[in-house]
Amino acid sequence: MKVLIVTSTPNNDGLTAACGEAARQGVVDGHSPARMINLNDYAIGSCTVCEDGWGTCKTEHRCSLQDDFGKLQEMFAQAEGYVWISPVYFGEPSEPMKAFFDRLRRCEMTRVKGETILAGKPTVCVAAAGGSGGGAIRCLSEMERWAEQLKSDPFDYIPITRRTREYQLETIHDALTAMCAASEPERVQEMPLSARRRRPSRRRFRRPQKKG
Numbered sequence: 001m002k003v004l005i006v007t008s009t010p011n012n013d014g015l016t017a018a019c020g021e022a023a024r025q026g027v028v029d030g031h032s033p034a035r036m037i038n039l040n041d042y043a044i045g046s047c048t049v050c051e052d053g054w055g056t057c058k059t060e061h062r063c064s065l066q067d068d069f070g071k072l073q074e075m076f077a078q079a080e081g082y083v084w085i086s087p088v089y090f091g092e093p094s095e096p097m098k099a100f101f102d103r104l105r106r107c108e109m110t111r112v113k114g115e116t117i118l119a120g121k122p123t124v125c126v127a128a129a130g131g132s133g134g135g136a137i138r139c140l141s142e143m144e145r146w147a148e149q150l151k152s153d154p155f156d157y158i159p160i161t162r163r164t165r166e167y168q169l170e171t172i173h174d175a176l177t178a179m180c181a182a183s184e185p186e187r188v189q190e191m192p193l194s195a196r197r198r199r200p201s202r203r204r205f206r207r208p209q210k211k212g
């Protein structure tokens with residue numbers, strides 16, 4: 001299963017990036033190829049609500065704005081499963097992620113019989129709250145709406161905070177390994193729960209100790 005790991009953060013060594021790496025390792029351990037993208041590296045404008053409220057999003061299932069959206073839409077079409085990882089800002093997903101999904105649902109919800117480019121594809125949603133931890137569930141709830149509207153197949157919803165970091169990175173890893181295994185029934189037999197105990201995973205996500 002080709003898994004697209006989508007993050008959205010300005011910090012290469014922050015919590016969101018750590019979640020992305022845990023997801024990537026989970027996909028690799030699930031014997032699947034992973035592609036990682038950070039939406040902050042792409043130009044994604046806001047929907048301008050063109051014409052009478054619907055533009056080419058309704059008629060051609062593409063956006064008329066000239067930026068990186070089309071390229072990203074194609075990446076989503078090629079993937080067979082997803083992880084969406086957002087930092088929690090004001091109890092919501094990040095602005096680039098909201099801008100992207102605002103436009104993607106316009107283009108995809110308008111396809112006939114709900115045949116979106118994400119239809120039936122498993123999706124793990126992660127909300128990374130580095131502050132108080134407040135709003136992580138609200139953020140996941142917004143991501144759940146996207147998954148439902150886009151007709152993807154929600155596999156798991158994972159909140160992570162500073163306090164839960166160590167074990168939730170494990171959870172993200174294991175969720176992705178399980179998601180990849182579930183796409184190949186013969187692999188489920190190969191990967192009992194005890195498989196987790198056989199891998200030296202706990203040490204992998206430890207933060208380096210501060211000196212002094």
Ligand SMILES: Cc1cc2nc3c(=O)[nH]c(=O)nc-3n(C[C@H](O)[C@H](O)[C@H](O)COP(=O)(O)O)c2cc1C
Pocket residue numbers: 009010011013014015016017087088089090091092128129130131132133134135136
């Ligand atoms: C504008 C802004 C709003 C934020 N709002 C929240 C919030 O509502 N709840 C929370 O727990 N953390 C909040 N935070 C902290 C971020 O969730 C935290 O920095 C994020 O998990 C870290 O992601 P990063 O390491 O990828 O930067 C906010 C941070 C910023 C910059």
